[in-house]
Amino acid sequence: MSQATLQIVKISGHAGPVPGAGVERAEQVCKLVDTTTCIGCKACEVACLEWNGYTFTDTVFDNSYQTMPETAWNYWNLIKFNEHEREDGSVTLLMRKDQCMHCAEPGCLAACPADGAIVQYSNGIVDFQQEHCIGCGYCVSGCPFNIPKFNSGTKKMFKCTLCSDRVSEGLEPACIKSCPTGCLHFGTKDDMKDLAETRAKQLREHYGIEKAGVYDPPGVGGTGVIYVLHDVTNPEAYGGLPKDPHIPWVVRFWKGPAKWIGNFAMLFGVVGVTMHYLRYGPKQVDDRKNGNGAQP
Amino acid sequence: MSTSQVISSAHAGQKGGGRILRYTLSERVHHWLAALTYIYCLITGLAFWSPYMFWLADLVGGGPTARFWHPWFGVAFTLSMFWMYKMWHGDMQTTPADLAWKKAMVHYIRNEDEELPPIGRFNYGQKLFFWLMFYGVFLLVLSGFGLWFVESIAWSLRWLRYLAVTVHVAAALATIGGFMIHVYMGTAMVRGGFTSIIRGEVSTAWAKTHHRLWYEQVTGKIPPRK
Numbered sequence: 001m002s003q004a005t006l007q008i009v010k011i012s013g014h015a016g017p018v019p020g021a022g023v024e025r026a027e028q029v030c031k032l033v034d035t036t037t038c039i040g041c042k043a044c045e046v047a048c049l050e051w052n053g054y055t056f057t058d059t060v061f062d063n064s065y066q067t068m069p070e071t072a073w074n075y076w077n078l079i080k081f082n083e084h085e086r087e088d089g090s091v092t093l094l095m096r097k098d099q100c101m102h103c104a105e106p107g108c109l110a111a112c113p114a115d116g117a118i119v120q121y122s123n124g125i126v127d128f129q130q131e132h133c134i135g136c137g138y139c140v141s142g143c144p145f146n147i148p149k150f151n152s153g154t155k156k157m158f159k160c161t162l163c164s165d166r167v168s169e170g171l172e173p174a175c176i177k178s179c180p181t182g183c184l185h186f187g188t189k190d191d192m193k194d195l196a197e198t199r200a201k202q203l204r205e206h207y208g209i210e211k212a213g214v215y216d217p218p219g220v221g222g223t224g225v226i227y228v229l230h231d232v233t234n235p236e237a238y239g240g241l242p243k244d245p246h247i248p249w250v251v252r253f254w255k256g257p258a259k260w261i262g263n264f265a266m267l268f269g270v271v272g273v274t275m276h277y278l279r280y281g282p283k284q285v286d287d288r289k290n291g292n293g294a295q296p
Numbered sequence: 297m298s299t300s301q302v303i304s305s306a307h308a309g310q311k312g313g314g315r316i317l318r319y320t321l322s323e324r325v326h327h328w329l330a331a332l333t334y335i336y337c338l339i340t341g342l343a344f345w346s347p348y349m350f351w352l353a354d355l356v357g358g359g360p361t362a363r364f365w366h367p368w369f370g371v372a373f374t375l376s377m378f379w380m381y382k383m384w385h386g387d388m389q390t391t392p393a394d395l396a397w398k399k400a401m402v403h404y405i406r407n408e409d410e411e412l413p414p415i416g417r418f419n420y421g422q423k424l425f426f427w428l429m430f431y432g433v434f435l436l437v438l439s440g441f442g443l444w445f446v447e448s449i450a451w452s453l454r455w456l457r458y459l460a461v462t463v464h465v466a467a468a469l470a471t472i473g474g475f476m477i478h479v480y481m482g483t484a485m486v487r488g489g490f491t492s493i494i495r496g497e498v499s500t501a502w503a504k505t506h507h508r509l510w511y512e513q514v515t516g517k518i519p520p521r522k
Contacts, residue, residue: 015347070451113344114359134359136344137446141457150447155360240451250458254465259346262469269473273480280407282487285505 006168010120012112026122028189029167031176032196033097034228035238036203036212037183040065040079040095047178048077048099051163066239071098073149076160077175080239094230096238097175097184100147100160102126102224107247108159110255111142117157124189124224125164130156144220144245162224192226199228219246314500316514318492326379327493330429333373334475340366341468367444370437377433384426387417393509394420414508421481425474432471439463 007024045067049056057075060068066081082094106126109118117132118139128139128148135155139148148157163173171177176186185192196214203212213232216222227241235241319327340362343353353362396413397404398420403411418426442449442460449456482489488502503511511517 013347013350015350113347113350115347115350132359134344134353134363136363137443138344140446141454141461146451146454155364248454248458250462254461258465262465263346265469266472266476269476273476273484276405277480277484280405282485283407283409283506285488285499285501 006121006123006125006164008119009122010106010109011116012109012118013115015115024122028124029162029224030124030187030189030192031162031173031225032185032187032192032228033225034183034185034196034199035094035096036199036209036228036230037181038079038095038097039181039183040081040093041180042067042079043178043180044097044175044184045075045077045079047174048160049075051166051174052076052161065093071147071149071159073151073158076100076158082237082239084237094238096227096241098239099175099225100126100162101145101220101245102160102162103144104221104223105247107142107144107220107251108139108148109142110247111138111251113138121164123167125162125167126224127161127164128157128159130154130158133157142247142251144242144247146240189222189224196226196228200232203228203230215241217242217245219244315497316500316503316511317496318498318503319496321496323383324493324496326376326383330373330376330380333369333376334471336369337366337373338472338475340369345465345468367440370440374433374437377430380426381430384418388423388426390420390423391416394423409505415510416513417507417510419507421477425478428474429471432467432474435463435467436471439467 007020007026008018009021011018046056054074057072062069064081064083065079067078068075071078077097077099080096080098082096084092084094086092102125104124106118106120108128109120109126112118113136114132114134117129117134118126119129120126133156135150135157137148137150137157139157140146140150148159150157163171163175166173172186176184185195187195193214193216196216200212200214203209209230211231211233213229215227215229215232215235227235227238229235229238231237235243336356339352339356342349343351343359343362344366350359353359356362356365393413393415397415400412401420403409404419404421439460439462442456443464446457446460449460482493486506488498492498492502500511500515503514
């Protein structure tokens, strides 16, 4: 959204290096979501809509408290509810605030072909620039978290901005501000990591939740949203949080080696036919031999 | 009834100046429909392929416009390919003459045409190109729908999204290879070929040199091949 006070370090679909990258170092920002203290009130969902100027849309009932099955182009923040059966047969309600994870290595940005449609700021926020978006949907294939969503009216992609417009002005994201239980925290990545590990340790040592831990997947270089989970060995139970997310290898191959193989093959084709012409030239029709004076 | 026979009965030997009709108006129209829609998809597709070629999108109205029209032109190309199939699939079957020609293809590449066995309306290379584009467009349109409506592919079936990307890229590159050779041969290498697909006619000398069996067939020297 706002680029005014944020330095860009990565640009999608960009030929050549990123202008000005590395001139400014910024603290990595991070959201910490403590699922163990989330009460599922959805204040963050409402705050997100309000700040970003979207009206409340129809909910989709699917036998749970969840507002709709997935985030939408105009609904970036969704608490995923899962009635989870423990090993002893008792049931617990797992609730996880789902939104863009702001990966350090964003699959959406890697897949995007449009120059400048997806940027990563030096503070780690991954942001869509709709004025450069061509609406191709490649980011949908690139994302390991199923986050970018298409607005079929404007033909543009949308997702959580981590309130880049607020953060660039020194404010915390709207969802963080609205949380009544304090399960949402915002700060530097280092501070949030410390806080999360402290909380996980507390859960393990004081509450006997042995598998409690921090979700900060290394497969995408770490994320700008980290979770404290009761059971870090089973993130899938929290509304399909992938266990080991990474940019799909097809997307990495497509945007890496395949591009060079393809480009060299096409160059080889052009050079090949040119060399053929220089070596052998055009096919001549020998009119005398065929006994006819007509030109082709 | 094959197109060769239509030409044979309607035009052979009737034109003065040693000209023979090689492509009917309908064939020319469908060829150029296919050519223009393919070239549009090529320009816009290359723009989406590499940041170094994204400027190509500016030639056709910018990124969002290119992205909007690319799939529709792809559908149009598929339809024109279907028409070409209807017109030409009979002529595009491999014959024993093609197999003999295929063995001697190196002479064709070296322009040693006198070393080549005679062939019919299309040579083996042309037939290869036809089938490359035919199966290529089949794969392109199938995978293209996957890319077009990527969000409609459920998250649990997301391997289909990745498959669509892979197939689309591979099929596109294969057709680009064929397309380059086709354009080069049709314009620079085989003189008279480009005129024939625009005005439809070739000289009898051209027909005798490049497609002798077809020449003999349309001039009634041998009966049409079934």
